[in-house]
Amino acid sequence: MKLQGKVAIVTGGARGNGLAIARCLAEEGADIAIADICENMSSLPYDLSTEATMNEAVESIKSMGVRAIGIKCDVRKAVDVENMVAKVVETFGKIDILVNNAGNSSMVAIAEMDEQTWDDVIDTQLKGTFLCCRHVLPHMIGQHSGNIVQISSVGGQRGFGMGGHYCAAKHGLIGLNKSIAMEVADHNIRSNVVCPGTVWTPMMQGIAASFGMEGDEAKEQFFAGHLIKDPEVSPEDIGHAVRWLVTDEARCITGNMITVDGGWTAKAP
Numbered sequence: 243m244k245l246q247g248k249v250a251i252v253t254g255g256a257r258g259n260g261l262a263i264a265r266c267l268a269e270e271g272a273d274i275a276i277a278d279i280c281e282n283m284s285s286l287p288y289d290l291s292t293e294a295t296m297n298e299a300v301e302s303i304k305s306m307g308v309r310a311i312g313i314k315c316d317v318r319k320a321v322d323v324e325n326m327v328a329k330v331v332e333t334f335g336k337i338d339i340l341v342n343n344a345g346n347s348s349m350v351a352i353a354e355m356d357e358q359t360w361d362d363v364i365d366t367q368l369k370g371t372f373l374c375c376r377h378v379l380p381h382m383i384g385q386h387s388g389n390i391v392q393i394s395s396v397g398g399q400r401g402f403g404m405g406g407h408y409c410a411a412k413h414g415l416i417g418l419n420k421s422i423a424m425e426v427a428d429h430n431i432r433s434n435v436v437c438p439g440t441v442w443t444p445m446m447q448g449i450a451a452s453f454g455m456e457g458d459e460a461k462e463q464f465f466a467g468h469l470i471k472d473p474e475v476s477p478e479d480i481g482h483a484v485r486w487l488v489t490d491e492a493r494c495i496t497g498n499m500i501t502v503d504g505g506w507t508a509k510a511p
């Protein structure tokens with residue numbers, strides 16, 4: 243068990259990539275705190291998780307033989323993040339791993355985007371990652387160890403029409419990560435990024451449905467351009483990359499990123 247005795251926070255961990263990441267860390271023995279908003283945002287074309295979804299996720303992780311808690315937390319809000327971090331430390335005594343996975347998206351052209359739509363995406367992914375790092379890092383610095391992973395996207399390396407807010411946030415995470423890595427390396431803390439390609443999670447399904455696309459046809463369009471067609475990238479593939487990065491096998495890797503996209507970014511447009 244490579245993560246026995248470690249404590250991990252996974253934001254947006256109630257479902258999708260976040261839940262798979264949490265379960266992958268638990269498989270190696272880590273205790274898990276899921277932090278999820280469990281509420282909808284009116285600017286998004288699909289529903290976010292509920293408290294029931296988060297409770298189910300927590301139970302599924304506990305059944306793997308580790309300790310797990312779920313904390314309702316909107317990562318856009320400093321007070322929520324501060325309380326969430328305090329609760330994790332109170333429950334488990336420390337924080338070894340932070341996965342900034344909470345994310346959302348809508349598809350709107352910049353010329354038509356209202357401020358709330360921009361803010362909900364930027365604040366969840368960019369400000370949320372800042373706030374979580376801001377409140378977790380003092381604990382990691384104090385114990386002189388830790389591992390952080392930011393979940394960016396292939397949208398952090400390329401532009402998406404109708405996804406200006408998402409791409410701005412995901413590009414921003416890669417820059418933020420490099421700066422964090424520089425600031426904390428001397429404290430024995432590493433910070434890296436995982437960039438998923440298309441993964442058929444509730445977010446992608448919700449976005450596809452908002453365009454009237456469903457089922458295999460929708461999947462085909464969203465997975466077009468992946469060099470590896472079979473298997474498609476799964477939430478577990480993202481979890482495996484995160485898990486490897488936070489083990490000592492990746493001890494010399496920081497300020498860097500792994501792209502899990504079936505080869506999508508390798509292909510010239």
Ligand SMILES: NC(=O)c1ccc[n+]([C@@H]2O[C@H](COP(=O)([O-])OP(=O)(O)OC[C@H]3O[C@@H](n4cnc5c(N)ncnc54)[C@H](O)[C@@H]3O)[C@@H](O)[C@H]2O)c1
Nearest residue numbers: 254258259279290291316317344345395440441443444445
């Ligand atoms: N699915 C993909 O194709 C894909 C591709 C690249 C990157 N990603 C990234 O993976 C991460 C997870 O996405 P997913 O596809 O699993 O989506 P998802 O919607 O299935 O899961 C996201 C989770 O984050 C939570 N969340 C949203 N806003 C939050 C907030 N402000 N505070 C706390 N929790 C919040 C939601 O309730 C939900 O449980 C995101 O950062 C996303 O951008 C996904």
